[in-house]
């Protein structure tokens with residue numbers, strides 16, 4: 401009982417942040433800055449080498465794949481999925497994105513710029529009807 405307040409606080413803080421996050425216009429730069437702060441506060445930069453980040457990302461792709469494993473084809477919008485499953489899916493997609501951003505930063509690749517350039521190249525390679 402004495403610990404209840406201490407346990408509740410982080411939960412409440414996360415709920416508050418989730419409400420604020422719903423109305424945020426998220427950019428790759430913002431995520432990159434937040435990830436740099438997160439790693440710095442934990443002295444994790446030395447572990448965040450390109451190879452380690454790539455392996456961590458691939459592991460998260462595995463966790464993402466597990467969600468879809470053995471359930472047959474899934475229609476767009478995941479109509480018959482439960483909210484908890486969709487939330488889990490969001491977490492795994494986020495893990496992949498967050499490692500991809502950190503990998504790009506560790507390789508000094510401008511991910512947003514590279515993605516825009518790739519869309520331009522794709523448009524040339526696959527012209528519209």
Ligand SMILES: Nc1ccn([C@H]2C[C@H](O)[C@@H](COP(=O)(O)OP(=O)(O)OP(=O)(O)O)O2)c(=O)n1
Pocket residue numbers: 444447463494495498499
């Ligand atoms: N050295 C690390 C460890 C974690 N993370 C961040 C990136 C991911 O968003 C998340 C991954 O954390 P976990 O390794 O705990 O993986 P999961 O969140 O998937 O937990 P679990 O594997 O228990 O489901 O934390 C990070 O940036 N650098």
